[in-house]
Amino acid sequence: MRNKTLFKSFPHNPTLLLLFVLFLMTGMATAQEKEKTATNQPTDSKNKPSVFAEDELAASDYLVSIERAGEMLDNAKSKGALDAGVLFLLGEMQQTEKALKLIDSNLGAKNNGNVRNQQMYGKILLELQQKFENYWTRLNESDERIVKIRKGNKAIINDTVFRKLIRDSLLIKEFRPQLKELKNKWVTTDSLLRANIDSLNNWKKGIVEKRMLVSKDLILVNERLNKSGVSLLGNEHPHLWDSTSDDKQQMKTYFQEKFNAEQKAFSYYFGYSFGSTFMLLVLGGLLLWWISFNLKYLKRVHQMESLEIFQFRYLNQGAILPVIVLILNIAIAINLYAPALFIEFTHLILLIALTILFKKVWSSKAFRNWLLLVALFVMFSFMDLFFEVSRIQRCIFILVNLASIRFGLAYLKTIQEEMYIKGLLKYAKILFLTLNILAVIFNVFGRVSLAHTLSLAAVIALTQVIALSVFLKIILEMITLQIYAIRIRRGIVKIFDFRNLEKNLKKPFMLLIVYLWIIVIASNLNLSNIFYDSISSLLTTQNKIGNFSFTVGNILLFLLIVWIAHIIQKYVAYFFGEIDDEDEETINKKQHSKLLITRLLLLILGYLLAISAAGIPLDKITIVLGALGVGVGLGLQNIVNNFVSGVILIFDKPIQIGDVIDVGSQSGRVKTIGLRTTKIDTSNGAEVIVPNGNILSQNIVNWTYTNNSKLVDMSFTLQGEISQEQIKATIISSIKEIPTIYSEKEPRLFYNFISDTKYQLKIQFWCNIYRTEAAISEARIVLYEEFKKQGVSFE
Numbered sequence: 001m002r003n004k005t006l007f008k009s010f011p012h013n014p015t016l017l018l019l020f021v022l023f024l025m026t027g028m029a030t031a032q033e034k035e036k037t038a039t040n041q042p043t044d045s046k047n048k049p050s051v052f053a054e055d056e057l058a059a060s061d062y063l064v065s066i067e068r069a070g071e072m073l074d075n076a077k078s079k080g081a082l083d084a085g086v087l088f089l090l091g092e093m094q095q096t097e098k099a100l101k102l103i104d105s106n107l108g109a110k111n112n113g114n115v116r117n118q119q120m121y122g123k124i125l126l127e128l129q130q131k132f133e134n135y136w137t138r139l140n141e142s143d144e145r146i147v148k149i150r151k152g153n154k155a156i157i158n159d160t161v162f163r164k165l166i167r168d169s170l171l172i173k174e175f176r177p178q179l180k181e182l183k184n185k186w187v188t189t190d191s192l193l194r195a196n197i198d199s200l201n202n203w204k205k206g207i208v209e210k211r212m213l214v215s216k217d218l219i220l221v222n223e224r225l226n227k228s229g230v231s232l233l234g235n236e237h238p239h240l241w242d243s244t245s246d247d248k249q250q251m252k253t254y255f256q257e258k259f260n261a262e263q264k265a266f267s268y269y270f271g272y273s274f275g276s277t278f279m280l281l282v283l284g285g286l287l288l289w290w291i292s293f294n295l296k297y298l299k300r301v302h303q304m305e306s307l308e309i310f311q312f313r314y315l316n317q318g319a320i321l322p323v324i325v326l327i328l329n330i331a332i333a334i335n336l337y338a339p340a341l342f343i344e345f346t347h348l349i350l351l352i353a354l355t356i357l358f359k360k361v362w363s364s365k366a367f368r369n370w371l372l373l374v375a376l377f378v379m380f381s382f383m384d385l386f387f388e389v390s391r392i393q394r395c396i397f398i399l400v401n402l403a404s405i406r407f408g409l410a411y412l413k414t415i416q417e418e419m420y421i422k423g424l425l426k427y428a429k430i431l432f433l434t435l436n437i438l439a440v441i442f443n444v445f446g447r448v449s450l451a452h453t454l455s456l457a458a459v460i461a462l463t464q465v466i467a468l469s470v471f472l473k474i475i476l477e478m479i480t481l482q483i484y485a486i487r488i489r490r491g492i493v494k495i496f497d498f499r500n501l502e503k504n505l506k507k508p509f510m511l512l513i514v515y516l517w518i519i520v521i522a523s524n525l526n527l528s529n530i531f532y533d534s535i536s537s538l539l540t541t542q543n544k545i546g547n548f549s550f551t552v553g554n555i556l557l558f559l560l561i562v563w564i565a566h567i568i569q570k571y572v573a574y575f576f577g578e579i580d581d582e583d584e585e586t587i588n589k590k591q592h593s594k595l596l597i598t599r600l601l602l603l604i605l606g607y608l609l610a611i612s613a614a615g616i617p618l619d620k621i622t623i624v625l626g627a628l629g630v631g632v633g634l635g636l637q638n639i640v641n642n643f644v645s646g647v648i649l650i651f652d653k654p655i656q657i658g659d660v661i662d663v664g665s666q667s668g669r670v671k672t673i674g675l676r677t678t679k680i681d682t683s684n685g686a687e688v689i690v691p692n693g694n695i696l697s698q699n700i701v702n703w704t705y706t707n708n709s710k711l712v713d714m715s716f717t718l719q720g721e722i723s724q725e726q727i728k729a730t731i732i733s734s735i736k737e738i739p740t741i742y743s744e745k746e747p748r749l750f751y752n753f754i755s756d757t758k759y760q761l762k763i764q765f766w767c768n769i770y771r772t773e774a775a776i777s778e779a780r781i782v783l784y785e786e787f788k789k790q791g792v793s794f795e
Contacts, residue, residue: 060173061555064159068741071186077189079556080149080194084103084144089135090203096131099124100210101270104217111420115225115449115526116262116340116349117265121141122221123337124272136207143200150193153186207451214732251664262385265339272668274431276334284327286752291319291478303488310484312497312741314470315477322474323355332464333516336523343524344381347460350467351377357470358418366418370409376404377459384452401455402438421469421513428465431521432458457524464520468513476502501571508567534683558610565606569599600647645692649673654696655702660769663690710769713754716783720792727759730790734782735765740775742766 017642103121156162165171165179172179236418270277295315298304307316314322328350335342350686351374358367379400383393408429416425435458443451463723480498522531539553655661659670661680678695680688736743745766753760767775784794 006706010476016785021768061161062165062175066182069162070182073185073189076149076153077192080146080196089138093135096128098209100128100710104213107217107220118224119219120269120337120339124220132207132211139200139204143197144299146196148195174545195646262341266341269339269342280327284323286320294481297485301488309495310480313480314474317360321353321357325470328468332520336528340385351463354467359679362418366414369414372407376462376686378461380455384456394443394448398440401436401440405433408433417471420473424465428462433464433538453526457521459613460524465517468517472509472513508564557613561606561748562612565603569602639691645696646676647691654700659702663695666696685746708769709766710772711764711774712767712776713762713764714779715762717795718787718792719757722790722792730786733762734786737783740767740771740778740779
């Protein structure tokens with residue numbers, strides 16, 4: 001009856017007719033597919049279809065299909081959510097956008113055309129541009145991932161069981177609650193995915209806008225820098241004699257606008273570099289604690305007066321000012337692209353700290369000249385930052401330049417006498433005079449910006465070399481202080497050869513000092529990019545010799561790391577309290593053995609690090625080792641033998657530093673054990689260098705392998721009336737009173753000749769091997785005195 005009604009409604013309902021036709025076509029196709037499948041399905045003996053046929057689906061099969069679809073939607077909802085990384089990225093984007101907004105605002109401010117500030121903005125804008133590129137990449141990856149997940153949800157419909165379910169109205173009615181829940185999941189998941197995709201697209205749109213703003217600001221900065229570069233070489237202002245009194249802003253108004261612009265740049269950069277500033281403060285705190293700890297310890301044990309022997313100039317004034325000088329020198333070196341106000345303010349604080357240090361240690365004449373130099377720096381900085389360019393300003397600038405030239409010629413010599421690095425100051429003086437002379441010439445001919453740049457670079461070059469000289473002296477004093485404090489803790493009050501140590505440690509630090517000075521000068525001359533590009537081109541250009549390619553930078557880096565590794569392994573023992581002139585009796589052999597292993601490991605790690613840092617391929621090392629193997633076969637056997645023997649001596653420990661040994665015809669105390677040779681100090685003061693291979697190839701007599709005791713023989717003759725019991729009692733009682741002879745073991749007495757009034761004896765006693773001669777001498781003196789009291793002759 002229902003079918004008849006359905007058929008009658010077809011002419012009046014075209015949509016229903018169309019659905020019915022589609023249903024029939026689908027049914028026919030399904031029937032044909034079933035027939036085709038049935039022909040391929042296995043049958044039993046009665047030609048009945050298998051129980052595994054598709055038509056045999058139970059309610060549980062449909063429920064499993066629905067459950068599987070729900071799990072897919074839950075999984076898609078979980079994976080399609082914005083993860084913590086994206087949310088963190090969005091928070092970082094907001095901070096970056098604020099920074100960009102502030103820079104854009106500062107670029108539009110008046111009187112903010114300082115070249116240093118423009119360089120700073122350009123550097124930060126390039127970093128922001130890279131950040132926005134990274135943001136775009138990350139968000140685009142998340143967008144593509146969510147779109148892929150959303151498309152993957154359509155795979156639910158491809159499930160044959162689920163398709164059959166949704167096509168059968170009776171099955172739909174039967175599983176309506178489950179399908180309704182599944183539909184809600186679908187709507188919720190799809191809505192979430194679409195919302196996340198929309199959000200990501202909106203954020204990507206915002207990134208595109210910010211990238212366009214960054215590009216616009218970069219173009220503006222580059223235009224200003226290019227214009228500044230042109231103006232430095234062209235007639236930026238009229239010649240000084242052609243200059244007229246043009247209407248200028250009122251000084252107060254110009255100063256206020258200029259100060260606001262510089263203050264904005266300063267504030268932004270301070271926030272931008274807060275991370276590095278905080279790390280510098282932490283480093284300063286650790287250095288302050290370390291120096292104060294050692295100074296307090298020496299004061300507690302009443303050894304502060306000994307610091308005068310080391311000729312300390314700065315650490316004996318306390319730890320605060322030296323640490324400030326160290327940190328400010330580092331701050332200047334790592335903030336080369338900072339705005340002008342930041343750099344010059346940092347320099348000013350450094351000069352104030354140096355002034356306080358110099359007041360107590362410099363002569364009055366040198367200190368007055370130093371104050372003149374500080375005054376020149378303040379005048380140059382203030383006029384460059386806050387004075388409007390005018391004829392009066394240019395004339396004042398020229399007068400200050402002339403005063404600087406006079407200062408360099410007449411007064412700088414007294415400062416040089418107080419310097420720790422006198423040689424570098426000579427080059428700084430030449431640069432100081434040259435730049436000031438050029439500044440006067442350029443100022444007169446209208447190139448005012450160049451004149452200002454050269455003037456500031458001149459005074460900073462001079463003050464910075466003085467500051468770096470103090471920087472180096474403080475570092476060497478810190479090292480000496482640490483070594484001396486360790487020695488005092490070990491009970492060693494003897495002063496070590498600190499001048500030789502300082503001389504050798506000064507060399508690697510001088511490389512650092514010269515590098516810091518050059519980059520500071522290049523930065524103040526606005527030539528840092530050219531400097532870095534030239535150095536980079538020199539160091540990274542590929543060179544070829546045959547099939548072997550290399551760069552100058554790789555070779556220099558390899559040599560530098562190897563050199564530093566050798567210096568560290570040579571002097572690392574000082575920081576553990578090892579010294580060459582230790583007391584022979586109290587030497588710590590176990591510590592010396594550990595230090596030998598430490599030195600070997602430092603050398604190995606140094607060479608491995610040098611090879612890795614230099615980028616030398618392992619196949620090239622194999623070729624070198626093969627060549628060395630041939631060389632060993634042709635004559636390097638002894639070198640390799642000594643090297644391997646040195647490693648065996650370090651780890652096997654048949655001898656240690658401080659041992660008294662006999663090797664072949666050589667006897668003495670082991671002073672050092674190297675990888676190739678061992679140095680032995682003999683009793684007559686000679687230092688014998690023995691190859692390690694020779695030591696292991698011979699019998700070694702180690703007198704101090706387990707202890708420092710030695711059995712000593714002493715022969716003498718007694719003549720007089722005395723019994724054997726009296727002789728024995730006198731010898732034993734006398735020997736026990738001698739501090740250099742061990743009283744734990746009773747001396748032994750032997751008679752070589754006996755008569756009524758004459759006895760030839762030999763006694764054996766134990767003493768410290770390092771005091772053998774002293775013990776024998778004291779024993780002879782004491783026995784002579786005791787037997788003399790008894791009327792017996794001692795010979």
